[in-house]
Amino acid sequence: MSGKPIFGQKAMRVSKIREFFRTHMGGRLGRKLLGWLLLGSSFLTLLGTTVQLYVDYSRDRNFLNTQLNQIQTSRVPSLSSALWFLDEAQITAQLEGILGLRDIVSARVVTLTGESFFRGVQGTDEPEVRSYPLVYISQEKPEILGTLVVTADRGGLLARLKDKVLVILITQAVQIFFISVFIVVIFHILVTRHLQTMAAYTTRLGIGRLHIPLVLGKTVHPERTDEIDTVASAINSMRENLLRDIQERQETEARITFAEAYIRNILDSMPSVLVSVDTKGRVTQWNLQAARLTGVTSKQAIGCFFEEIFLDAPVSMPQILEAIDRQEPLRLNSLAEQQGDTTVFFDVTVYPLVTTKMQGAVIRMDDVSEKVRMEELMVQSAKMLSVGGLAAGMAHEINNPLAGILQSMQVVRTRIAPDFPANRALSDELGFSMEQLWEYLERRGCLRMLDSIQDSGRRAARIVENMLSFSRKGLGKKLPVDMAALLDRTVELAVNEHELHFHDIEIVREYASDMPPVSCEESKIQQVFYNLLRNGAQAMAAAKTASPRFVLRVTLQGKMACIEIEDNGPGMPEGRRKRIFEPFFTTKNVGEGTGLGLSVSYFIVVENHGGTLEVDSAPGQGALFIIRLPVENAAENREEVTA
Numbered sequence: 001m002s003g004k005p006i007f008g009q010k011a012m013r014v015s016k017i018r019e020f021f022r023t024h025m026g027g028r029l030g031r032k033l034l035g036w037l038l039l040g041s042s043f044l045t046l047l048g049t050t051v052q053l054y055v056d057y058s059r060d061r062n063f064l065n066t067q068l069n070q071i072q073t074s075r076v077p078s079l080s081s082a083l084w085f086l087d088e089a090q091i092t093a094q095l096e097g098i099l100g101l102r103d104i105v106s107a108r109v110v111t112l113t114g115e116s117f118f119r120g121v122q123g124t125d126e127p128e129v130r131s132y133p134l135v136y137i138s139q140e141k142p143e144i145l146g147t148l149v150v151t152a153d154r155g156g157l158l159a160r161l162k163d164k165v166l167v168i169l170i171t172q173a174v175q176i177f178f179i180s181v182f183i184v185v186i187f188h189i190l191v192t193r194h195l196q197t198m199a200a201y202t203t204r205l206g207i208g209r210l211h212i213p214l215v216l217g218k219t220v221h222p223e224r225t226d227e228i229d230t231v232a233s234a235i236n237s238m239r240e241n242l243l244r245d246i247q248e249r250q251e252t253e254a255r256i257t258f259a260e261a262y263i264r265n266i267l268d269s270m271p272s273v274l275v276s277v278d279t280k281g282r283v284t285q286w287n288l289q290a291a292r293l294t295g296v297t298s299k300q301a302i303g304c305f306f307e308e309i310f311l312d313a314p315v316s317m318p319q320i321l322e323a324i325d326r327q328e329p330l331r332l333n334s335l336a337e338q339q340g341d342t343t344v345f346f347d348v349t350v351y352p353l354v355t356t357k358m359q360g361a362v363i364r365m366d367d368v369s370e371k372v373r374m375e376e377l378m379v380q381s382a383k384m385l386s387v388g389g390l391a392a393g394m395a396h397e398i399n400n401p402l403a404g405i406l407q408s409m410q411v412v413r414t415r416i417a418p419d420f421p422a423n424r425a426l427s428d429e430l431g432f433s434m435e436q437l438w439e440y441l442e443r444r445g446c447l448r449m450l451d452s453i454q455d456s457g458r459r460a461a462r463i464v465e466n467m468l469s470f471s472r473k474g475l476g477k478k479l480p481v482d483m484a485a486l487l488d489r490t491v492e493l494a495v496n497e498h499e500l501h502f503h504d505i506e507i508v509r510e511y512a513s514d515m516p517p518v519s520c521e522e523s524k525i526q527q528v529f530y531n532l533l534r535n536g537a538q539a540m541a542a543a544k545t546a547s548p549r550f551v552l553r554v555t556l557q558g559k560m561a562c563i564e565i566e567d568n569g570p571g572m573p574e575g576r577r578k579r580i581f582e583p584f585f586t587t588k589n590v591g592e593g594t595g596l597g598l599s600v601s602y603f604i605v606v607e608n609h610g611g612t613l614e615v616d617s618a619p620g621q622g623a624l625f626i627i628r629l630p631v632e633n634a635a636e637n638r639e640e641v642t643a
Helices: 003-024 027-084 088-099 154-204 227-269 288-294 317-326 369-415 421-430 434-443 446-469 483-495 522-542 574-579 597-608 634-642
Strands: 104-111 116-120 127-138 141-153 273-278 283-286 330-339 342-353 360-367 479-481 506-511 518-520 549-557 560-567 612-617 623-630
Touching (some): 027 088, 027 104, 027 127, 027 141, 088 104, 088 116, 141 154, 154 227, 317 330, 317 342, 342 369, 369 446, 421 434, 434 446, 479 522, 483 522, 483 560, 518 522, 518 623, 522 560, 522 597, 522 623, 597 612
Antiparallel strands (some): 104 141, 273 283, 273 360, 342 360, 479 518, 612 623
């Protein structure tokens, strides 16, 4: 039980030591530095130790050789003299003296007679044997007495080297370890901990933390900055540059985003269809009008081929590519495009992009349908004016002889009337009966011819009257008139026309309740309503329209009163619709119409009242006539009438 606390204390000490080394050894870099220091120092120590041992070994070997050589010079003569005199004590003393030398383990004297003197030990691991001849000079004559054999043990030399190696390695290892640890600790204090601070700072560094500078746990002296201070300053400078660059980029992106949105708003606000394409026909820009026209959004259109998403485009891709190749704008005016039952006209301009960075074209399409219609109306008005001038002249030239014809016809009818006293008196004087003359004229068809002549004259008079309407500017006084009430009265008038079969036609009224009165010539406008109702009824009767119907609408559109007369008759093709207001244009059989009713109506509305008269029709979809009359002076005129 007593051992557990001891083990726990040891573990705590080991943990503290580990924590110390982990904290003060500079982390992984410090441990690497320590490892390399130990490795390098160990290599250098081993190298130095090897060199030192080699030197010591060489020195000891040289010392051994010196001793062995000294035996030749100092011991051999004495030993030879003692052997000559057979002084065993001296021989033994000399051998003991030789054994006193370092690394000498044995000495043996062998005489020529075979006698031996030996001192030392037998056998060694690393023996080195030297033999020295024992010569004594007697009477100047050398006498060989024997041989001295000396054995040296090189094992002692190696043992001393081993002891030196162990001492050197231990001392050097301890020295190297503590020096390395000291270096690593100093490196940690001076470098590694700051590098760890920098690493932690850069790891946490983000856009939201760029305003926080890097601060090291050291005092910085401007005149004594080191490399760590330089790196920290460089990091802070980089941070400031990044912060400034990010701010500038954000400002630039904001300006670009604003510019893009501004340009996009400009493009989307334009009434024109604007589409840009590259040289392969892919859409790069698509404004709101293009989306409204095609039903394809900008996100759906960008990147797609122009001809795939704009199927009914009035301009083809080959034409666009030709404009790009020629680097000249392509202008196409009043191109017709069928949208359902309506024909829409476009002015198309293809502008090639001439920049080097981007090639393609910008396609601008302007809806000029209203312009085309206005041009048609202007042409129509010009025709009306020209016809009006011609009609006025012709009417005045025809009116006088026509009046004479009608008057003469009336006189002829009077002169042949049986009940007229003057006629009867003259017939009695001449001896014939007026009844007989009347019967004769009737049987011969003369009376019918006279009636036909009179009807033709009256019809010609009406034609002349209609022709004169072109030249009249409305001499009647304009008064405030309720359009709805006037329209109802016109319907009642038309109902009385038996040939129109109005009793079989359904009348649907859609009148606005807030309609102000319109200043106009009531009779003229009623004539316009009557002509439109009459033509519609005749068209529905001729086509035998099932469940014929008129829809009458009176609404206020700004400062214009809008009167719509719509039927569900056969309608008319575009060619007929464009010519319907032309003078003398009619689709009726010869003798059934003059072709002046609608042209006179147009003249009354446009020229006499400053309004507009339009028609919208398609085969099988009936006809819609739209009359617009100004109402701005109605209130003043109403006050005048009241007064």
